[in-house]
Amino acid sequence: MKFVLPFTKLLKIISGISLMGMMILTCLDVVGGFFGYPVLGAEELVALWASLLLAFALPNAHLAGVNVAVDLLYNKFPNGIKKICDVFNTLVSCLLFLTIAWRCYLYAAALQASGEVSMILLLPAYILVYAMAFAMLVLAVCMFFEFVASVVGGKVTCQNQ
Amino acid sequence: MPESMIVGLLGIVLLLVLMFLRLPVAYAMTVVGFLGFSYLVNFNAGMALLSRDLYDVFSSYSLTLIPLFVFMGYIAFYAGVSSKLFDVAYKFLGRIRGGLAMATIGACAAFGAICGSATATAATMGTIAIPEMKRYKYGDKLATGCVASGGSLGSLIPPSVVLIVYGIATQQSIGELFIAGIIPGLLVTALMLVAIAIYCRIHPSEGPPGKKFTIKEMFSSVLELWETILVFICVMGGMFFGLFTPTKAGAVGSAAILIIVALQRKISWKGLWSAITETLNTSCMVLMLIAGATIFGHFLAVSRIPMELSGIVAGMDLPNWGVMAMICLIYLVAGCFIDALALIMLTIPIFYPIVMDMGYDPIWFGIIIVLISQMGIITPPVGVNVFVVSGIAKVELPVVFRGVLPFLYALIVATGILIAFPALVTWLPYLSHG
Numbered sequence: 001m002k003f004v005l006p007f008t009k010l011l012k013i014i015s016g017i018s019l020m021g022m023m024i025l026t027c028l029d030v031v032g033g034f035f036g037y038p039v040l041g042a043e044e045l046v047a048l049w050a051s052l053l054l055a056f057a058l059p060n061a062h063l064a065g066v067n068v069a070v071d072l073l074y075n076k077f078p079n080g081i082k083k084i085c086d087v088f089n090t091l092v093s094c095l096l097f098l099t100i101a102w103r104c105y106l107y108a109a110a111l112q113a114s115g116e117v118s119m120i121l122l123l124p125a126y127i128l129v130y131a132m133a134f135a136m137l138v139l140a141v142c143m144f145f146e147f148v149a150s151v152v153g154g155k156v157t158c159q160n161q
Numbered sequence: 162m163p164e165s166m167i168v169g170l171l172g173i174v175l176l177l178v179l180m181f182l183r184l185p186v187a188y189a190m191t192v193v194g195f196l197g198f199s200y201l202v203n204f205n206a207g208m209a210l211l212s213r214d215l216y217d218v219f220s221s222y223s224l225t226l227i228p229l230f231v232f233m234g235y236i237a238f239y240a241g242v243s244s245k246l247f248d249v250a251y252k253f254l255g256r257i258r259g260g261l262a263m264a265t266i267g268a269c270a271a272f273g274a275i276c277g278s279a280t281a282t283a284a285t286m287g288t289i290a291i292p293e294m295k296r297y298k299y300g301d302k303l304a305t306g307c308v309a310s311g312g313s314l315g316s317l318i319p320p321s322v323v324l325i326v327y328g329i330a331t332q333q334s335i336g337e338l339f340i341a342g343i344i345p346g347l348l349v350t351a352l353m354l355v356a357i358a359i360y361c362r363i364h365p366s367e368g369p370p371g372k373k374f375t376i377k378e379m380f381s382s383v384l385e386l387w388e389t390i391l392v393f394i395c396v397m398g399g400m401f402f403g404l405f406t407p408t409k410a411g412a413v414g415s416a417a418i419l420i421i422v423a424l425q426r427k428i429s430w431k432g433l434w435s436a437i438t439e440t441l442n443t444s445c446m447v448l449m450l451i452a453g454a455t456i457f458g459h460f461l462a463v464s465r466i467p468m469e470l471s472g473i474v475a476g477m478d479l480p481n482w483g484v485m486a487m488i489c490l491i492y493l494v495a496g497c498f499i500d501a502l503a504l505i506m507l508t509i510p511i512f513y514p515i516v517m518d519m520g521y522d523p524i525w526f527g528i529i530i531v532l533i534s535q536m537g538i539i540t541p542p543v544g545v546n547v548f549v550v551s552g553i554a555k556v557e558l559p560v561v562f563r564g565v566l567p568f569l570y571a572l573i574v575a576t577g578i579l580i581a582f583p584a585l586v587t588w589l590p591y592l593s594h595g
Contacts, residue, residue: 016437019228023419026229026412030405043222046408051220053228053441054448060438061445067185068446068500074183089184096192103212129216 004145007138008063011056018053022046041120048118051128055135059142086150094143097136104133165201169464172197176457176507186503187446190453197460210456218452222408224329228444229411230320233392233418234281235439237272239432240422242389243285246271249382251293252374259361259368261297262307263354265290269311270350271386273318274393279501279538283312283546287553300367301556303360306564309550310353313535313572316501318346319397320411322447323501323534327527329451330509335407336400337590341524343397344585345532348578352571360567388421447502454506461510471515481519488512489576492530496537500545504534525586529579536572539565 029042039045061067074085108129117124172193179189191211199207218224237243250264250271257263269286287308294304316323319339328335361368396414399405405413422428428436461467474484491512495504516526538546540562547561554561579585 012438012441015441016434019232019437019440022225023229023232023412023415026409027416030409030413046225047220047222050222050225050228051216054219054445057441057445058449061442064442066442066446067187068450068503069183069185070180070499071183073181085182089182092179092184092192093188096188096195099208100211100215103208104216107209107212107216125220128220129212132216132219 004138004141008059008142011135011138012060015053015057015060018049018056022049022053025049041118044118044120044123048123048125048128052131055132058135059139062139063142083150083153087147090143090147090150094140094147097140097143101133101136101140104129104136108133163465163469165464166466166469168197168201169461169466172460172464173466180499185449186500186507187449187453190450190457190507194453194456194458194460198456198463201460201463210459214455214459215452218448218455223335224448224451226335226408226411227322227325227447228440229408229415230325231322231443231447232436232440233320233396233411233415235436235443236415236418236422236428236433237389238281238285239436240418240425240427242418242422243268243272244289245385246389247286247289247293249386251371252379252382255371256373258365258370259303259357261290261294261299261371262303262357262361262368265294265307266311266314266350266353266357269308270314270318270346271389273315273321273346274389279312279314279316279323279535280545280549282315283309284549284553286311287550291550291554297371298369300364301554301560302564303357303364303367304564305550305554305556305561306566306568307353307357308554309539309544309546309561310565310568310572312546312549313538314346314350314353316531316535317342317349317528319343320407320414321531322443323505323531324527325407326447326451326502327505327509327531330454330506331513331523331527333523333527334590336410337524338527339397339407340401341528341586341590342531343589345528345575345579348585349532349572349575352575353568356567356571388418388425392418392421450503450506454510457507458510467511467514470511471518474515475518481521484515484519485521485580488516489529489533492533493536496534497540497544499537501531501534501538504537505530522583522587524590525579525583528586529576532572532576532579536569539569 025039025042026046029039032038074082077085108126111126111129112124116126175196176189176193179192180186184192195207195211198210247264247268250267251261254260254263254267265286268290269282272282272285290308291304315321319342321339321342324338324342325335327333328338357368392414395417396410399413400407400410419428477484492504492508495508499507513523513526517523538544541547544562547558547565550556551558551561
């Protein structure tokens, strides 16, 4: 797990910078708009930035355990059943995000091949989809370690971040 | 019954099973949506749905307002705005019986105006108000009950993350939903204050009067709140008068509060980084729910369940209010087990078309289901806010659950009033149309 944590931390830092960037850019657009000079393509840039922000923050958010889950029945299960649930859930999550990473990679390749660009600033969106694929892969690797931890017993967290 | 509908129903059952096995709700919706769509359309289409829906949700401009509004709330939290809000409410109401509990409700309502999360509001106010109430010998039931219930105001008073998510799911104007939440939010606040007054009249020992302050002290404390008032006027006024879109309002609001608290040296670098981290985590949680619900919604659409269900309801020959009452009951019961945000994302594709077919106002319906699902966060067995407050106050869960009862009655009365007088919800948004 240790080798993947620096990646999640780096992704989180880029994500945080994106959040500040989105806020500043939108404010510049608002202020500029009042004087008749809105920032050209600001909305487009903010939307692309948002995809980076969310995809890059996802591995750390998952490790921080922020996802909504229903504990009602799980808490009443005996420990053995709880362990089976943990193994099943971590395996399903890992396979899901591995598939998403692979599909994002294929989607990015298709966008690159078609030469699709954004409407105003003509930015190539495929770069962001490749970045998303990378973030999803990092998340899948984190989930794989969670799966291993749930099989052998133990807990993977990002407390050290 | 057509095969697609059977597959749709099996999908819903599988979703519930996965959720109760504790697979995160967002992942469960994604898995079931992908499997169901792949079965009903084809495998390649299902695979393509995964990457395309996720990218579409993550890169949607209209959704960028979520991280921006959440950021505004967390900056306020880490800058200690919440404790100042409590201080002002305390100076005004503290001296009367149950006054500290009333101050907590007032501070929760004010904090809800900058923070969109019910749980964050309860956690914030819990750490500030509960020690204060314990110091003045308040009963555990009233002290914890008012914090847990007051937190629910965060989801109703704009800007509210739940209202944003509802607006996105139903393609309703988020600005109008925010404006529509003002009167119901104030109504619930007023009814909760009445509930405290009645409760303290029946059980005087639960809420003894606190310290008295001079009129000068009271009004000088209000002046210390100028930044919160300014940001709220900036954000809501800008949207009300059509000066900016909700996304721009979120950016301006967070930048304004960040600049103010930074100039006043009320937020450290560490505090700012914590606000950013919490914002990223909360945004990921909300956006993953939306992405999962989008994929699941595509599956439901090809299974034709929402359309078939609309047809069945239309054929039942029930009066509109009867159908509406059934839907409200479903939200009330389901809200006791599932998080409000997840519940709304899960059920909107099914119930929204039915409600629209009956001719109800979409803005009004949004406010009503947010109000009802908020009852779920303070009712057993799940009651997230109750767990949060119980943990903070170190008070047994049953005590907190008993403590929220008067406030639950207030929420029920508020729902009844808003159902009987829908204009209380729709008047302000239509006024903003001009």
